[in-house]
Amino acid sequence: MLKELSPKAQKIKDQLTQFMDEHVYKNEAVYEQQLNDAEHRWVVPPIIEELKAKAKAEGLWNLFIDNEEYGPGLTNYEYAHLCEIMGRSLIAPEVFNCNAPDTGNMEVFMKYGTEEQKEKWLKPLLEGEIRSVFSMTEIEAASSDATNIQASITRDGDEYVINGKKWWSSGAMDPRCKVAIVMGKSDPEAETYRQQSMIIVPFDARGVEVKRYLPVFGYDHAPHGHAEVHYNNVRVPASNILLGEGRGFEIAQGRLGPGRIHHCMRAIGAAERALELMIERADGRETFGSRNIDKAVIREQIAESRIEIDSARLLTLSAAHKMDTEGNKAARKEISMTKIAAPRMCLNVIDRAIQLFGGAGVSDDTVLAAHWANARTLRIVDGPDQVHLRDIAKLEIREQLNERTSKEKEPVR
Template sequence: MLKEMSNDAKQLQNELVEFMDNYIYPNEIEVEKFLEEAENRWVIPPVIEELKDKAKEKGLWNLFIPKEYEYSKGLSNYDYAHLCEVMGRSLIAPEIFNCNAPDTGNMEVLMKYGTDAQKKKWLEPLMEGKIRSVFSMTEPQVASSDATNIQASIARDGDEYVINARKWWSTGALDPRCDIAIVMGKTDPDAERYRQQSMILVPFNTPGVEVKRHLNVFGYDHAPQGHAEIHYNNVRVPKENILLGEGRGFEIAQGRLGPGRIHHCMRAIGAAERALELLIKRANEREAFGSKLVEKDTLRQMIAESRIEIEQARLLTLQAANKIDQEGAKAARKEIAMIKVAAPRVSLNVIDRAIEVFGGAGVSQDTPLAEHYANARTLRIVDGPDQVHLRDIAKLEIREQL
């Protein structure tokens, strides 16, 4: 039986829904219009900052922070999952509430593993929404789905570390507010396999940090944040910038990715819910071959299949969130892998059906469907491709039964 959300979470959910209706959906087109007309798309639409201030005023800010931290509103992963679904209905919403990737993951890393000095310098401005950050892990020259392949070098030189790396898909790197990167690389290539990697904080204005090019996603530039290939060329940072210590990179990565996958998956379910609503509305407005589309058996089957899939994905994701709360991310490893496969697939299926009903409008900029579709397809790669998660699920299932 599905357990109840906390009363605080229910209240926040209602407030979020109201905020989305009143401020987020009406401003989606305004944000895109601003960026289309701007001479430089890598600027922040003023309405974004206005809405961030409004979200702060209403207490809808930093909702993602786990309840064990002092800054938290006391929400469990299970509670926050429901709120994340609401925010996932719009691609501009997560930033408005300061709950956007990769900043949430980076903030959690700093909360969990950062020193007091690191928190003061980087966590506090991130929590206030004054700066943005990137997470530089993936590399263009290796199969980064196996993170042991990462070749970036983080070499100790006296009181400094010297970083040399080619990274890509560093989300947020083109944002003019981007101030800090968390870079993963090898501090000891000869160490035990999972002790070779470390993570280090690199201020984005450090000499040698070079944004080489912008990377589109199915033609979307995702301005004003964007995704970039970044080269770190003999970048020097103080030894105090290392996170947790040398050889702790995989430990940090696992702590970062568990709850983050809940966030990704619930946002994908939110996108699917919105797509289904749009599908039904459109089908009720359009007539073909003598009757409304919504009255046709084919359309009703699409609606029914969508509802079944959404409910299945939601229940599976909430189960994973609850297990993290009860037993920790390591114990929920199989459930986390399962939702990472299931939720993006469901989101893609439902959005695709909605696109079919909208016809040409569905693949245009006149609806949010095409960009949500591109986002959902990308999610099947983010934090590891389906094949890696399927391998892990099978391995864990066999281990439990033999």
């Protein structure tokens, strides 16, 4: 099944690897230092804008876009190889303008935006000049089932009025954040999957209130941050509705397919880096009279990690290939399987590496702790594990029973 990369994708991959070696890893500490040196951490570290300018100049920009009008036009399968490399560093996705939630929001604007919306919001996002938020999850609703979402989007003359209490709106703390895509109910009486809409809200609109930031295991993820955001009687022009009233679920489906798989690709890159660190550490340390790298138990962990990483990569690539050849809908089961397997694998591998590093593993002296915290959130975001397991089982059972029914119909020979 493994296809060779096209010469175009291979060239970008080589260039990206070189860029990471020359510019990204060594500036991770600079990024953190600049945030620490600032008056507060919700500022843009200058190094990120320098790296973005370099990456853009080299054409390593908007690599996630499969549409040649806006980006390099790579397939999901090709992008998987690049996204994995970016996942090795927590600062890398933004360097190449490939970070969530901006990627998903750009996809929404590309697919569903009017020319005016594209001009106003998509263009500066594509240029990396502004950042954005996707506000779906609510404090008071179990949001893994999006039919529970209660925020209201009510038509009033030429405007819509938005009210709701959202949280975990990633990127809301970023001083460059200028726009939110908000999901809410425009018609509570409509059929379940036609009740919700998505609407564009300029982030400086009156009534948008960023209440507090939410740390992840103590990490602030500055300067983007995740925040509780209240929308209090926010008024926007009626033309800000995306695609039309009642089309929220349709947009959510279109937005989440590729985004889910991007997280998985990055998780594979994070795991690869953890395994490299693990081997380097084991090679450099001795306990109880022998080198750690020579101990059977540690070799076993290295082997287990390699098996798990390669298995998750194959699953991810096969999902990406199916998305390319049969479409996102046909690849639903594979996407869900990947969304379960890759974060689990990543957490296992990083956990082994942390153990081998001892105290250093849980400190900020290595990237391991921050990558672990990030990977742990992946079992919750974009559909918690249990929701994906439910979907996989449903699709598997449907396939098997349909198959059995059609076999039963075959004449007995």
